[in-house]
Amino acid sequence: MHARWSLNARAAALVLAVMALLLGPAGAAIATPPVTLGSGYILDDAGVLAPPAAADAEERLQRFREESGLDLWVVFVDEFTDPASSADWANQTALDNGLGPTQYLLAVATESRQFYLSGDSAGPVTDEQLGSIEQNDIQPALAAGNWAGAIDATAEGLAEATGTGTDDGGSSSSNGSSGLLPLLAVGAVVLAGFVLVGWVLLRKRRHPSPSAIEAPAMPTEELERQASAALVATDDAITTSAQELGFAKAQFGDEATAAFSDALERARAALTEAFSLQQSLDDETPDTDASARAAYTRILELCAAANADLDAKAADFDELRKLEQNAPEALVRVEDERVKAAASIEAADAALAALGARYAPEAFATVSDNPDQARARLEFATDQLAEAQRDVGAGRGGEAAIGIRAAEDAVDQARLLEKAIDDLAANLAEGERQAAALVSELETDLATAASLPDPDGRVAAAALATRRSVDEARKLLVPPSRPLAALEALRAANEQIDAVIAGVRDAQARDDRARQQLSQAMLQAQAQISAADDYITSRRGAVGATARTRLAEARASLAAAQQLQGTDPASALAQAGRAAQLAAEATSVAQRDVGSFDGGGFGGSGSGSNGGAGMLGAVLGGVVLNSLLGGGSRSSGGFGGLGGLGGFGGGGSRGGSRGGSFGGGRARPASFGGGGTRGRRGGGRF
Known part of the structure; x- marks a missing residue:
C-alpha cells in the first residue's frame, strides 16, 4: 500500500519548494525540547503545513482513529533538543504525554532533517514493522519535502501493518485521471504558492517556537489522569518485575541477581513515595490547585524514575535468563511447576470448603473464587506451553520464550491464589x-x-x-x-x-x-x-x-x-x-x-488460548496486557493503554526482540525493564 496524496498536500509541497527557491532560509532554526501535545493530532511548530493541508491531515487522522482503533500524533519542529537524539526526543514526548500501546507519534525535525516514529512495542505493530514504515513510507515523503504525504504514509503504513486499512477516496493521488493536471490547475497551484509565501513568513514571526514562549500549562485534570495512569502502570511493572526476579533468583541465586534486586528496591521506594502523595490528595483535607499540580507532577517524576531504574537493567536481565537460548530446559521446568500447581487445586478446594463451614461468607470473600481463578491461570499456562512446545520443535526459540514466560507468570499466580486461602x-x-x-x-x-x-x-x-x-x-x-x-x-x-x-x-x-x-x-x-x-x-x-x-x-x-x-x-x-x-x-x-471489569472483550466464552476462562483469567491477572488484546474497562482512573503486564517490566513498553506477532493467539508478557523504552529502532534522516 502506497501513500496517497491529496491535491492540497501536493499544493503544500509545491508551495514549500517555491519558497525554498525564491526566498532561501526564513531564519535561524530553533531547537525545541519535548512538547506537550494539544487537543488535535497535528502540532506544527515548524510552520511547514499551510492551514488547508493541516486541516486535511487532522481530518485524515480522525478517520484513521475510527477505522483502525489506533491513534497517530505528528509533530513538526525545527530541531530536536534536550535530548537531541530523534529517538530519545520522540520517546520522551510520548512518555510525557502518556501515550499507550495503541498510540503512535511521528516526530520530524525539519531543519536538522531527522525523524522518528515512536511506538510501544507492546502494541499491535512490531518494531520490525515500524522500522519498515520509517524506511519505505516516511523517509521518501520527507525527502521530497512532502510533509502532508509523510503523515498519510505513516497512517497507511500502520493501517497495513494491523490489517485495518480502508480506501480513502478523499486522498487519492489520481482523482480518477491518469494524465497530467490541466494547465489551469497547475497555474492555480503555483499562484497559490506565491500567495501563501506571505502567510508562512508571517507565521514564523508571529508564532515562535515553544522554546521562545512558555507552553500553555497542562490542565490539572489531565495531570491527574496521567498520574493515575502512571501509578497503575508502575505498580504493575514492579509487581511483575518482582515475580520475574523471583524466577531468576530460584535459578541463579541471590548473588547473581543482586543488582536487579537493588534496582527493584529503588523503584519500590519511589513508588511508595508516589502513592503517599496520591493518598494525601485523596484525603479529606482540601488541596489548592497549585499544591495538587505540584503533587501530580512529583508523582509522574517518581514513576518515571522507578521505570528508569528497571529499564537500566532490562538488557542485562534478559541476558541472564536467556529464555530464548534455553527454551527446551525452561519448558520442562515450567511444565513441572504447572503440574505441581494443578495437583494443589483440590487441596485449595478443600481449604476453601473448610473456611465456608466455619466462617461467614464475607470473612473469606477475597479468596472465594481463588480455586476457579487458579484453574483459569493454569488453563492459560497449558495453552501457552503447548504452543511453546510446537515452537521449540520448529526451532523458533524466540517465540517459545514468549509462551514460556507467560506460562511461568500464570503458574506463579495460580500458586499465589492457592496459598492465599491458607x-x-x-x-x-x-x-x-x-x-x-x-x-x-x-x-x-x-x-x-x-x-x-x-x-x-x-x-x-x-x-x-x-x-x-x-x-x-x-x-x-x-x-x-x-x-x-x-x-x-x-x-x-x-x-x-x-x-x-x-x-x-x-x-x-x-x-x-x-x-x-x-x-x-x-x-x-x-x-x-x-x-x-x-x-x-x-x-x-x-x-x-x-x-x-x-x-x-x-x-x-x-x-x-x-x-x-x-x-x-x-x-x-x-x-x-x-x-x-x-x-x-x-x-x-x-x-x-x-x-465492573468487562473481561477485555473475552467474556469467558470460547476456548483455546485466545478465549475461554484461561485467557480471561490471564487478562484479569495482568499476565497479558489488557489493552493489547482489545481493552477492558476499569472503574476508576481511566488510564488508556497503560494496563498491567505479566513478567519483569514496566508500563507495557518493551523493546528489541521481546515482542511477538499481534493476533494469532500469542500472548506477549513483559520482561525486565521500565516504561521508558518505547522502541529499539534508529529513526533516520531524510
Whole structure:
C-alpha cells in the first residue's frame, strides 16, 4: 500500500519548494525540547503545513482513529533538543504525554532533517514493522519535502501493518485521471504558492517556537489522569518485575541477581513515595490547585524514575535468563511447576470448603473464587506451553520464550491464589484467638471502670458502649463467624474505654496497655494487608489506582507502626489501626473494580488460548496486557493503554526482540525493564 496524496498536500509541497527557491532560509532554526501535545493530532511548530493541508491531515487522522482503533500524533519542529537524539526526543514526548500501546507519534525535525516514529512495542505493530514504515513510507515523503504525504504514509503504513486499512477516496493521488493536471490547475497551484509565501513568513514571526514562549500549562485534570495512569502502570511493572526476579533468583541465586534486586528496591521506594502523595490528595483535607499540580507532577517524576531504574537493567536481565537460548530446559521446568500447581487445586478446594463451614461468607470473600481463578491461570499456562512446545520443535526459540514466560507468570499466580486461602485461614484462626482474649480483657476493663469515680457520667456512658461492643463481638465469634470484624469492633471499644480510664493511669501504664493492644492491632493490619495484596496482585488487570494507593499507604502505616512499637507504642497503635482501615478500603475498592471489569472483550466464552476462562483469567491477572488484546474497562482512573503486564517490566513498553506477532493467539508478557523504552529502532534522516 502506497501513500496517497491529496491535491492540497501536493499544493503544500509545491508551495514549500517555491519558497525554498525564491526566498532561501526564513531564519535561524530553533531547537525545541519535548512538547506537550494539544487537543488535535497535528502540532506544527515548524510552520511547514499551510492551514488547508493541516486541516486535511487532522481530518485524515480522525478517520484513521475510527477505522483502525489506533491513534497517530505528528509533530513538526525545527530541531530536536534536550535530548537531541530523534529517538530519545520522540520517546520522551510520548512518555510525557502518556501515550499507550495503541498510540503512535511521528516526530520530524525539519531543519536538522531527522525523524522518528515512536511506538510501544507492546502494541499491535512490531518494531520490525515500524522500522519498515520509517524506511519505505516516511523517509521518501520527507525527502521530497512532502510533509502532508509523510503523515498519510505513516497512517497507511500502520493501517497495513494491523490489517485495518480502508480506501480513502478523499486522498487519492489520481482523482480518477491518469494524465497530467490541466494547465489551469497547475497555474492555480503555483499562484497559490506565491500567495501563501506571505502567510508562512508571517507565521514564523508571529508564532515562535515553544522554546521562545512558555507552553500553555497542562490542565490539572489531565495531570491527574496521567498520574493515575502512571501509578497503575508502575505498580504493575514492579509487581511483575518482582515475580520475574523471583524466577531468576530460584535459578541463579541471590548473588547473581543482586543488582536487579537493588534496582527493584529503588523503584519500590519511589513508588511508595508516589502513592503517599496520591493518598494525601485523596484525603479529606482540601488541596489548592497549585499544591495538587505540584503533587501530580512529583508523582509522574517518581514513576518515571522507578521505570528508569528497571529499564537500566532490562538488557542485562534478559541476558541472564536467556529464555530464548534455553527454551527446551525452561519448558520442562515450567511444565513441572504447572503440574505441581494443578495437583494443589483440590487441596485449595478443600481449604476453601473448610473456611465456608466455619466462617461467614464475607470473612473469606477475597479468596472465594481463588480455586476457579487458579484453574483459569493454569488453563492459560497449558495453552501457552503447548504452543511453546510446537515452537521449540520448529526451532523458533524466540517465540517459545514468549509462551514460556507467560506460562511461568500464570503458574506463579495460580500458586499465589492457592496459598492465599491458607494464609487467610491462619489469619482468621489467630483473629479468633486474639478476639477471645480481648473479650476477657474488656471484661476486666469494665470492672475497673465500675470502680472509678464518675461525676459527669462519662465513665458510665463509655462502659455501656463497651458492653454493647463486647456483646456484638461475641455474636460475631459464633460460627459462622467473622473474627477479624469482631477483632476490629473490640479494638475500637478497647480504645474508647481506655480513653476514659486513662486519667487514673500513669504514662508507663498507658504505654504497657498500648503494647498489649498493639499485637492485636498489628495482626489485624497484617491480615487485612495480606488479603488485599493477594487479591489485587492476582487481579491486577482490573484494579485501578485508588485501590493500589490505599494498599500502598496501608503498608506504609504498618511499617511506621513496626518502627514505633519499641519507642512509642501509642503512636504505633494508631498507625496499625490506620493500616487496617486503609487495607480494608483497598479491598473494597478493588472488589468494585473487578466487579465492573468487562473481561477485555473475552467474556469467558470460547476456548483455546485466545478465549475461554484461561485467557480471561490471564487478562484479569495482568499476565497479558489488557489493552493489547482489545481493552477492558476499569472503574476508576481511566488510564488508556497503560494496563498491567505479566513478567519483569514496566508500563507495557518493551523493546528489541521481546515482542511477538499481534493476533494469532500469542500472548506477549513483559520482561525486565521500565516504561521508558518505547522502541529499539534508529529513526533516520531524510
